[in-house]
Amino acid sequence: MMRDVTLGQFFPGKSILHRLDPRMKIALLVAFIVLIFCTGNYFSLAFTAIIVALTVFFSGVPTKMYLKSVKTIIFIVIFTSVLNLLYGTGDVLWSWGFLKITTGGIRNAVFVTVRIISLILVSSSLTFTTSPTDLTDGLERILKPLGIFRIKVHEIAMMMTIALRFIPTLLEETDKIMQAQKARGADMESGGIVKRVKALIPVLVPLFVSAFRRAYDLATAMECRCYQGGSGRTRMKSLHLTAVDFKVLAFMIFVACSVILLNIFL
């Protein structure tokens, strides 16, 4: 049950997305998400959807993985699109009691579905093609200017790195503790929701205790390795933008212009 968490999963590869600088990837992702929500008609929406499909195709990550991440939010997609379908304005096409489907409703439903799925796919393509350390490293460097507002960017990035590092370890541990409690007769699979949540307490308590013990050990190990916070620290991998980054940037500018033109002229 714990094994199929896709969070922070990374597929090493050599695709164009893998070769992009993480800072560029994060910036482009944010820009593209904004763009997805700027689409004003079916043409620009279809255009962004095609770009998303291309991104997925060229990422060199098994399509199965993308389907998996869409599957996790399919309920939200259906829920919001049904709501949008029923609460629209415009010509009424079908009605039953207080429920009515309108042309505006259909349009909204299509937009919201395509947008959410696009959103999930492009964000997944970022995490699938960027190693967790590159990701936090990129974030740290992008957010560095926030340092002037006394935001401890390095510390936040360090916390993210450690959190990502310990997710698999703690999942494994949760599994072990659950098995140990089951071996002692704990019942976790039957009963109502309240009973099941209560059954988790004997799992969570040892998990927390061990997490604190691990944290203490890790702090010792980090001290042994002369960790003194962000100042005076260098990095093994220095990030630099390459020709690929600028080509992709140019492409994104082209996409953005196209979307705007499609919005205006069609």
Next chain:
Amino acid sequence: MEFIKVDNVKFHYDIDEEPGQQPAVNVLDGISMSVEKGEFVALLGHNGCGKSTMAKHFNALLLPSEGKVYVDGMDTSDEEKCYDIRKKVGLVLQNPDNQLVASIVEEDVAFGPENLGIEPKEIRRRVDDALKKVDMYEYRLHAPYKLSGGQKQRVAIAGIIAMEPDCIVLDEPTAMLDPRGRDEVMSTIKKLNKENGITIVLITHYMDEAVMADRVIVMDKGKILTEGNPHEVFSKVELLKKHRLDVPQATELVYQLRAMGVKFERMPLDEEECVEMLREVLK
């Protein structure tokens, strides 16, 4: 040359001075020892004998309540020298899972040198070098949680080597490993000592590991019980047994045979030596 010098160190954890409470117990109770450069020393003892506490004194993680610890002439209680000391003496802990920081092997190994503010190119060289020394180079892009215990521990050792310390202190590095992982880690430690001249302090309660050292120091209840080369120490079977410490199996066998009247000249430390001696006796 004396690299680490421990001078009559006493240590107790701070407890609140409230009436009716027992006075703090000395975890270390007047320990004096020294470690020479390039030496392989094993620190042997039971759980709770203070050996791990001692380990944390070697790189200024803990400071003595009384007495002094000097590393390469630097006093560990001198706060300004703290990071210079930790650069020279690396500490590897027991649980390999808890000491890895990054989600990729090579980035974890780079963590130490990055903290020291070293140039990226030099870090790259050190990381590759350290991973090759522990035979983990081909795993450099793997995620630590997918490795075996012995492999993880070797990555942890590489993380320390990359800081290029003169001395590595290992606090029961094999306690959580299976026999195969234990062999991997032990042969790595021996190789680092013999080929790269790194001073090793191995803290352990496995007799068979202590035998590999140049010198064995046995601790009990915060004091040094005895020390010397493995032959000297494990010849004192009665003393060790009195303090509920085991001796290596080969030594135990010869000890029992001696008690039954078979004549042996000395005590063997490992199976090969024991077989050789038995063969001579049986001739």
